[in-house]
Amino acid sequence: MPTPDLASPNAIIPALRVNGKKQALQEIAAKAAVLTGQSDKAILEILLQREKLGSTGVGNGVAIPHGKLAKLGSVFGLFARLERPVDFEALDGQPVDLIFLLLAPEGAGADHLKALARVARLLRDPEVAHKLRNSHDADALYAVLAMPSASAA
């Protein structure tokens, strides 16, 4: 089954330098705002709203902040690899260095959930995470992120 790319090649930050969770979310929101043409404040707000429920740090150094944005055209993904891991209040307490942002339009419903599930399951694979940590430029990272859908086809 062909699956749409989780994140386009230009939505990848290979080495983001931040000091904490809050700053990481701000930086990612700002980059997403540029790429989607939405307000960075609105994006940050929905991300923080979700974090309030409980961290999206899913363990093993991976975080998947996500939310719904009213005026978005389609599901949008952005991947960032942090230079230095930061505390993300993750369930397992481990600092996070792989962040995948996923935004969905208000009415996306099941598509939003499916995309989220795909991201979560992809990054949960220790081999994928290992490869992402050892890839240093956007192209290599993109190749890792796109690989499973290619091999599954």
Place this chain on the structure above:
Amino acid sequence: MESIDSVSITILFGAVLVLAGIMSSLVALRFGAPLLLVFLLVGMLAGESGIGGIKFDDVRLAYTVGSVALGLILFDGGLRTRTATFRNVLAPAGLLATLGVLIIMALTAPVAVWALQLNWSEGLLVGAVMASTDAAAVFFLLHAKGLRLRPRVSATLEVESGMNDPFAIFLTIVLVEVLFSGRQAWTSIALLLAEKGVIGGLIGWAGGHTMVLVLNRLVLPQGMHAPFVATGALVTFGLAEALHGSGFLAVYVAGLIVGNHETRAHNIIVTFLDAATWLAQIAMFVLLGLLAWPERLPQRLLPALAVALALMLVARPAAVLICLAPFRFSLREKLFISWVGLRGAVSVFLASIPMLVGLPGAHFYFDVAFVVVMLSLLIQGWTIGVAGRLLRVGLPRIDVRARRTELDLPGTLKHELVGYPLVAESPFLRRGIKPSWAKLTLVVRDEHVQTPEEAGEVREGDHVYFLAPPDRVQALDRFFADRPMQASPDAALVEDFFVPADVTLGALAEIYGLTIPPQDAGTVLADYFAAYFIKHPPRPNDAIPLGPVKLVAHTVTDDRVVTVGLQLAEPEPLPRTVWDRAWIRLRRASRRVMARLRRPKP
């Protein structure tokens, strides 16, 4: 003068013996040996053929001490049993404690008849003596091995061992009477049983309520509450026995009632009885060890071993499998429950009854019971941890207990002050999370007592005090436990995200665009889980479908969901873990099928 001297010597020896028992618990903890076995050994060592050389054959004294000790132990057992737990497992535990005891007795008897060359009544007596399990032994060992069981399994074990004692005691006493006074009609025996049960239950009920009333209505001097309750328990016991009821059932029921009503000084009472129970156990076991005749034991070893093996490998498993068949337990759990049916103090104590009434050949029962209990403690006691691991009944996460201080607040029964030292790895410190019903009230830092406002951000080494409802403080423990980080997430993990269970359904629905009934919007997830599963408290991996997603109970502490996993869509099998996932699905499907099969036809 001489008589005073001999009294002093008796006191000295008695106290030294108990002290030896207490100190030996250090040894037991170090080697993981069953503690009660060590107490028995201390008694035997002190006895006439051991190094102590004490000549002791006062069965009457041993019986009196044993009765008092057992009364307190049973009362304490009742006191600690929450009715909520009790109600959930009343059916399985009740069946195990009644029908199960009968099955064990019936299946052990033929082996006893064969191995020990007895007649049938005598064989049944051996079976009855062996039929009760020892909760204290089981829980001490589980705790020592760091094994955390599913609440339903541990509650079943606990309630069962509380309830089967009175029943085994009934049976034994009735059988002794039968043997003593010749044949009696079975109907009159059944009638006697019923009479003892009803009178015991009623007096226990009345005694429990009287104690609650006195505790809450009369102003007892400070420090008198706990002794009052302990003595009250013994009065209940004595009264029930004097009126031909079962005193053991009465104290258990009384304990259950006192423990489940809001009373003054509840924590002090529990602490006091905990100490009293330990002392009672030590005294009882040391005394029973003294009473034993170690030189006679080797000749009973082989026949007793046959009885013990029949009990462990045939009678108990059969009883458990039959009694738990109508309930939702996995086979592994049933096997575990049958393996940890440890025999203990009650069996040895019961075996001293024939000696007390002077039944011919009474020593024989005592010897056999003694050997069987020793074997059970040795074989089963030492392998509990292994059994738990092999049968995989332990819950994956071992919560290291937090050190909790509880302070009663005179003037209110609804709240108490609960204190914890803050450790670095506690979820409260790491993530700042706590249940909404607990209110931070005091922070003690560097010997100074501060309000939360004065203290500002809490840090490691602080002692924090919360105002919380007494019945929920247990659930608070996990927020302050020193929980080592997990090395890696569970391989079988199918949830995508996790949220704490104090999040409302509405908040979750808003973020994920889920449709929920509007009246549920304000419900927190923990309550939603609690209300969704009517027949049993929520268990790990219980799932509630919610539109396209599933809510999965991830961590459950004290029957309450603490973390909820979100499964966003049916898992798409990744090539690497396809077998894992298929296995999980198969298990889930089979569980569903089994549940459907077991559901009674309308």
